[in-house]
Amino acid sequence: MRPLARTFAVAVALIVVPQAGLPALADPAEPAPPAVRDFGNGPERNEVAAGTPGEASALRGAPSEERPYGWSHDRGYPRRTRLPLPPENPADASIKLGLVPYHGIAPKLNDLQWRGDRVSAEIIGSSAQGRDLYLVTVTAPESAAQAREQARIRERIENDPAAAARDRKLARTYKAPIFVNGNIHGNEWEGADAALRTIEQLATSTDPAVTDLLKRTRLYFNVTANPDGRVNNARQNGAGFDLNRDFVTASQPEVRAMRQIMIDTQPVAMLDLHGYVNGTLIEPTTPPHGANYEYDLFITNTYANGLGMEAAVNGLGYTPAKDGVEPAQIPFRDSAEGWDDWPPIFTPQYAPFHGAVAAHTVEIPLRVNGSVYDQTPAEELRRRSAVNTDVAAAAIRATYGFVRSRHDRLIADQIEVFRRGAAGEPSKPVPLGIVPGFGPEDVYTTTFPRAYVIPAGSGQRSATAAARLVDHLIANDVRVERARSSFRSGGRTYPAGSYVVDMRQPKRGLANVMLEPGADISPRVDAMYDISGWSHALLWGATVEPVSSLRAGTVPVKVAAPTGSVPRAPGPLALRVGDAKEVRALNDLLAQGVAVTWNGGTAIVPASARHAATTVAEHHGVAFTPAGGHAGTSSGAEAGTSAGPGAGAPLGQVRIAAAASADELFTLRELGFPVTPVSTAVLNAGFDWSGIDVLYVSSGLSHAALNPAARTALEAFLAGGGVITRGQTGARFNTDAGLLTATTVPGRGDANGVVRTVSSGGPVGGGSPAHSFVYSPLWFTGLGPDVTVEQSYAADGPLVSGHWRPDAQGAGGPDAARGQAAVVSGRDERGAAVVLFGTEPMFRNHPKGLFAQVARALYWSSSVTGATVTTP
């Protein structure tokens, strides 16, 4: 047993749990990330295009927006692309390590493409800061006809796996795809350099084994998955996101590019190259294991390749005494728990859903980042980086050797993954001892429903959210259909137009891992590496229902049907703000200066703004209703509102000063709020509050550390300003600034997951979903008489899925949170309008269905204080 170097020191208010010793999020006071992309999946139309996916697709153009770069199935190899050369950047952090700077990659790839006929480079996307992403393919030359034949086989393996399994010639013809992902964490550099070295060796080798390899495989290299971080000496991309936590959400362009690589190339094996763990860490992982994989196939191949990589790495001859390099370790074999493959947020835990039957994180050994980067002489750093590059290259070499030697079997196992899915076979328990050490603690299974139904008929409260979820599933290559007529299942009648996710499909594992509620794994393991709960069904705002039978006439869906509408009758319009897209639409109207009235969760838009409303309805797929007596009839009752013209308070654009984590800044901007990042230092330097309506505090702002001038300025703002807080840092700010009377009770710091909640009809809680997400949950007791409970943790549970235990003293567990206030609001004596969140409604941009709750807090607080009406 070799315990892994990791801790559970979850820093308060940090969103990302750092790997041991690695820096977490960038300081919120750092320069703002670039402007965010359009929130939706493209402009929408009012016309309902149910059942006509081609037409809807043509109207909206969503696929081309989602995938602006063409990876062709039709061109032969090599595909020489003269890559544009980025400007030289002497500040590139790679240079100090003696590694290839980002601007040096394109020239090298251009050279290699024209030095032989084995290397192709393509631009497959663009980073958050606008840097090109390069996919390199190394293979023996193929004519266009041969490339099309490879594409046909790939498509057949996925979509007709039973026939593919019977085809004995298939494996003889098919080139096994291998995917090597380098440098996804920007300050774990050497995976990219090892990829470049390997590409060059394969391109120029005269070894017959290499010639044979390239005839039987295609090797795909995403040379640097995170060019922003590579240049900036940062783990995260330019938007501050840890890309290796984003695969279920795909909020970042780099992750969408990686996802598309996996869908298009369908690798049988993949490597994700990281640092730094000494000795080199090579997956497979400890329990808990994701329950939606075909784990018998996965563990057999992944463990075998893990052993091969270990031998290759140890075979380099580096020693602890001479080089400071410890022998490699394999968590599955060498540790009890703490390095798991439970959440599919990591690259190698996402790839198996697209057919990878061997997938690994590899952590190369010698630390060169963090404080080591700053404090170690360049010569020593370069020695370490050279060792690390050797180790990463050895892992790549071992993997392609493994695929060459196990070529037919890996292809057969990938076919079997898809075959079981398409046949709808039950989850297969893995036999104990299938590989040495595979015990009862390793067995995780699930029960697949027959299908999931996502109702989305017109007038449905969640039609907008349903469309977003459907488009997300499709972008993940999950098959979605639409019912042509109403159908019955499980005693319920679903209307025509309901979306159906038939679980008899090749990628049913991916469908299920997103649509199932998840599981409470607290009893089974002591410690988890990262999050344990997520759920697109419970957190994305759409209604998702598992059904045990399916008899429905359906048509395939390529893109969700448009959901935007404006009533025909003239007059004022109402927009109930229950979804992120409704927030975005409202913010677009406010940015145009439309005179909006805010009435308890519903925005009232004057008849004169009909044209603007029609535009945002189309663009964001939101539905306006008549604002007269009918305002919000479909939803107003549950939101506790009855809006009419003239009711409510004027609402202007809400300008936010935010001391927040990067994912919160990103989400607030994505929602269309103007956001100015602040921190203790920024306020102490003399901050101009005149253009700010609401202060958001979750990270990097301490009231106690403010200087007298900053406190005076803050006090002036608080007299009639708005404050929203989240987490411990926010709650402490509330206490220190003397805002709401409330006592903050922290749950266990590493607890996280999906929780059941009960909402009040208050201005913030009204209309909220029945679930929320927590990480280091908080609740509020000892509430003052003027404090309103907006949302509580449910008395049953509250944990639905995730990991949440009491601490060693028995405190801070889910039992203690039952019925407690999770979100509260109130006015303080100065007149400030304050909302405190004990939940995580914007966590890593994932819980789309919760974003509107934060927005309602912002609208409420600025409208009751009248902050925004003074804005011209």
Ligand SMILES: [Zn+2]
């Ligand atoms: Zn890493």
